[in-house]
Amino acid sequence: MSSWNFVGIIAWIIVIALLIFVVFNIRNRHLKILVVKKGKITGATILMDFVEILVVIFAVSGMLYTSLFTKVDLTDKSEVAVSYKYDPMIVQTTNDGQGYYVKIDKKESNTATDVYQYWINNSTFTVSSRNATISDATLPFTVSGMHLDWPMKKIKKADSKYQDAYVITVRAKYKNNFINGLGLKANRYAMEYRVLRVPARSFINVEK
Incomplete structure (x- = not known):
């Protein structure tokens, strides 16, 4: 695990500590008013409770959004x-x-996705159409x-080298920085996608 992810771990510890603090603070404040001072809960007390709860909600929501x-x-x-x-793929x-x-x-x-099977180095690989597509070289x-900057010069070289029969495996990895660490994503894979390049349809x- 990347050390940057400790930023997110520390942030979650702070948020959880804040939640515990607010719960006990509201409880103790109410007990002090009702038991010690023999008073009543006023609008100011409720307003303070609301502000503290709102701060916790924003903190938890922000961390959940950043992480998930x-x-x-x-x-x-x-x-x-x-x-x-x-x-390069192997012909069958x-x-x-x-x-x-x-x-x-x-x-x-199934009705929503197809299952693709292909062969590399005498090994069989299976991938869902959710994570792959077939590209007809014609x-x-x-x-x-897929909003990516496809390296067309390298793809054209691969077309020539492998005679339009190969697999492009694209991997996106979160970089080691503060924002990714805050979301506990640093140095983890964000996406893997395959383009199955074939000479023609x-x-x-298609096996039914």
Whole structure:
């Protein structure tokens, strides 16, 4: 774990300590008014309670938002480091001798997602269409929904080197800085996505 994440741990300790302090402070203040001073709870006391509770709500909400609900900006180089890896796929053949690089297994798929299967270094890999897409090399290179600065020069070199049959693995990792540490994300992976590059749609085997 990155040492920057201790910023978030310390922040959570402070927030929890603040919550405990407010609970006991409200309780003790009310007991002092009712038992010691034999008085009544006034509007000023309720206002003070409200202010303290509001501070705790803002503190907890801010930490929850920073830790769980912020969306990563893949184009923000101060927030994440993006890396690209290129691995050649191995051709497979159907029973009738048709070559393919990617198999879409409809038995494992559902109405919302497909399951892609491909082969690298004699190993089989399976990935959901939620985390991958198939790119037909006969068409312009596009990946919908992924706002990234795609390294087109390297992709064109990989097209030539691997004959349009390879996998681009994109990984985004949170950088070590104060904001990411506050959200307990420093040095952790924010996203992993794969682009399955095939020479043409005919190199996809749809198994039903």
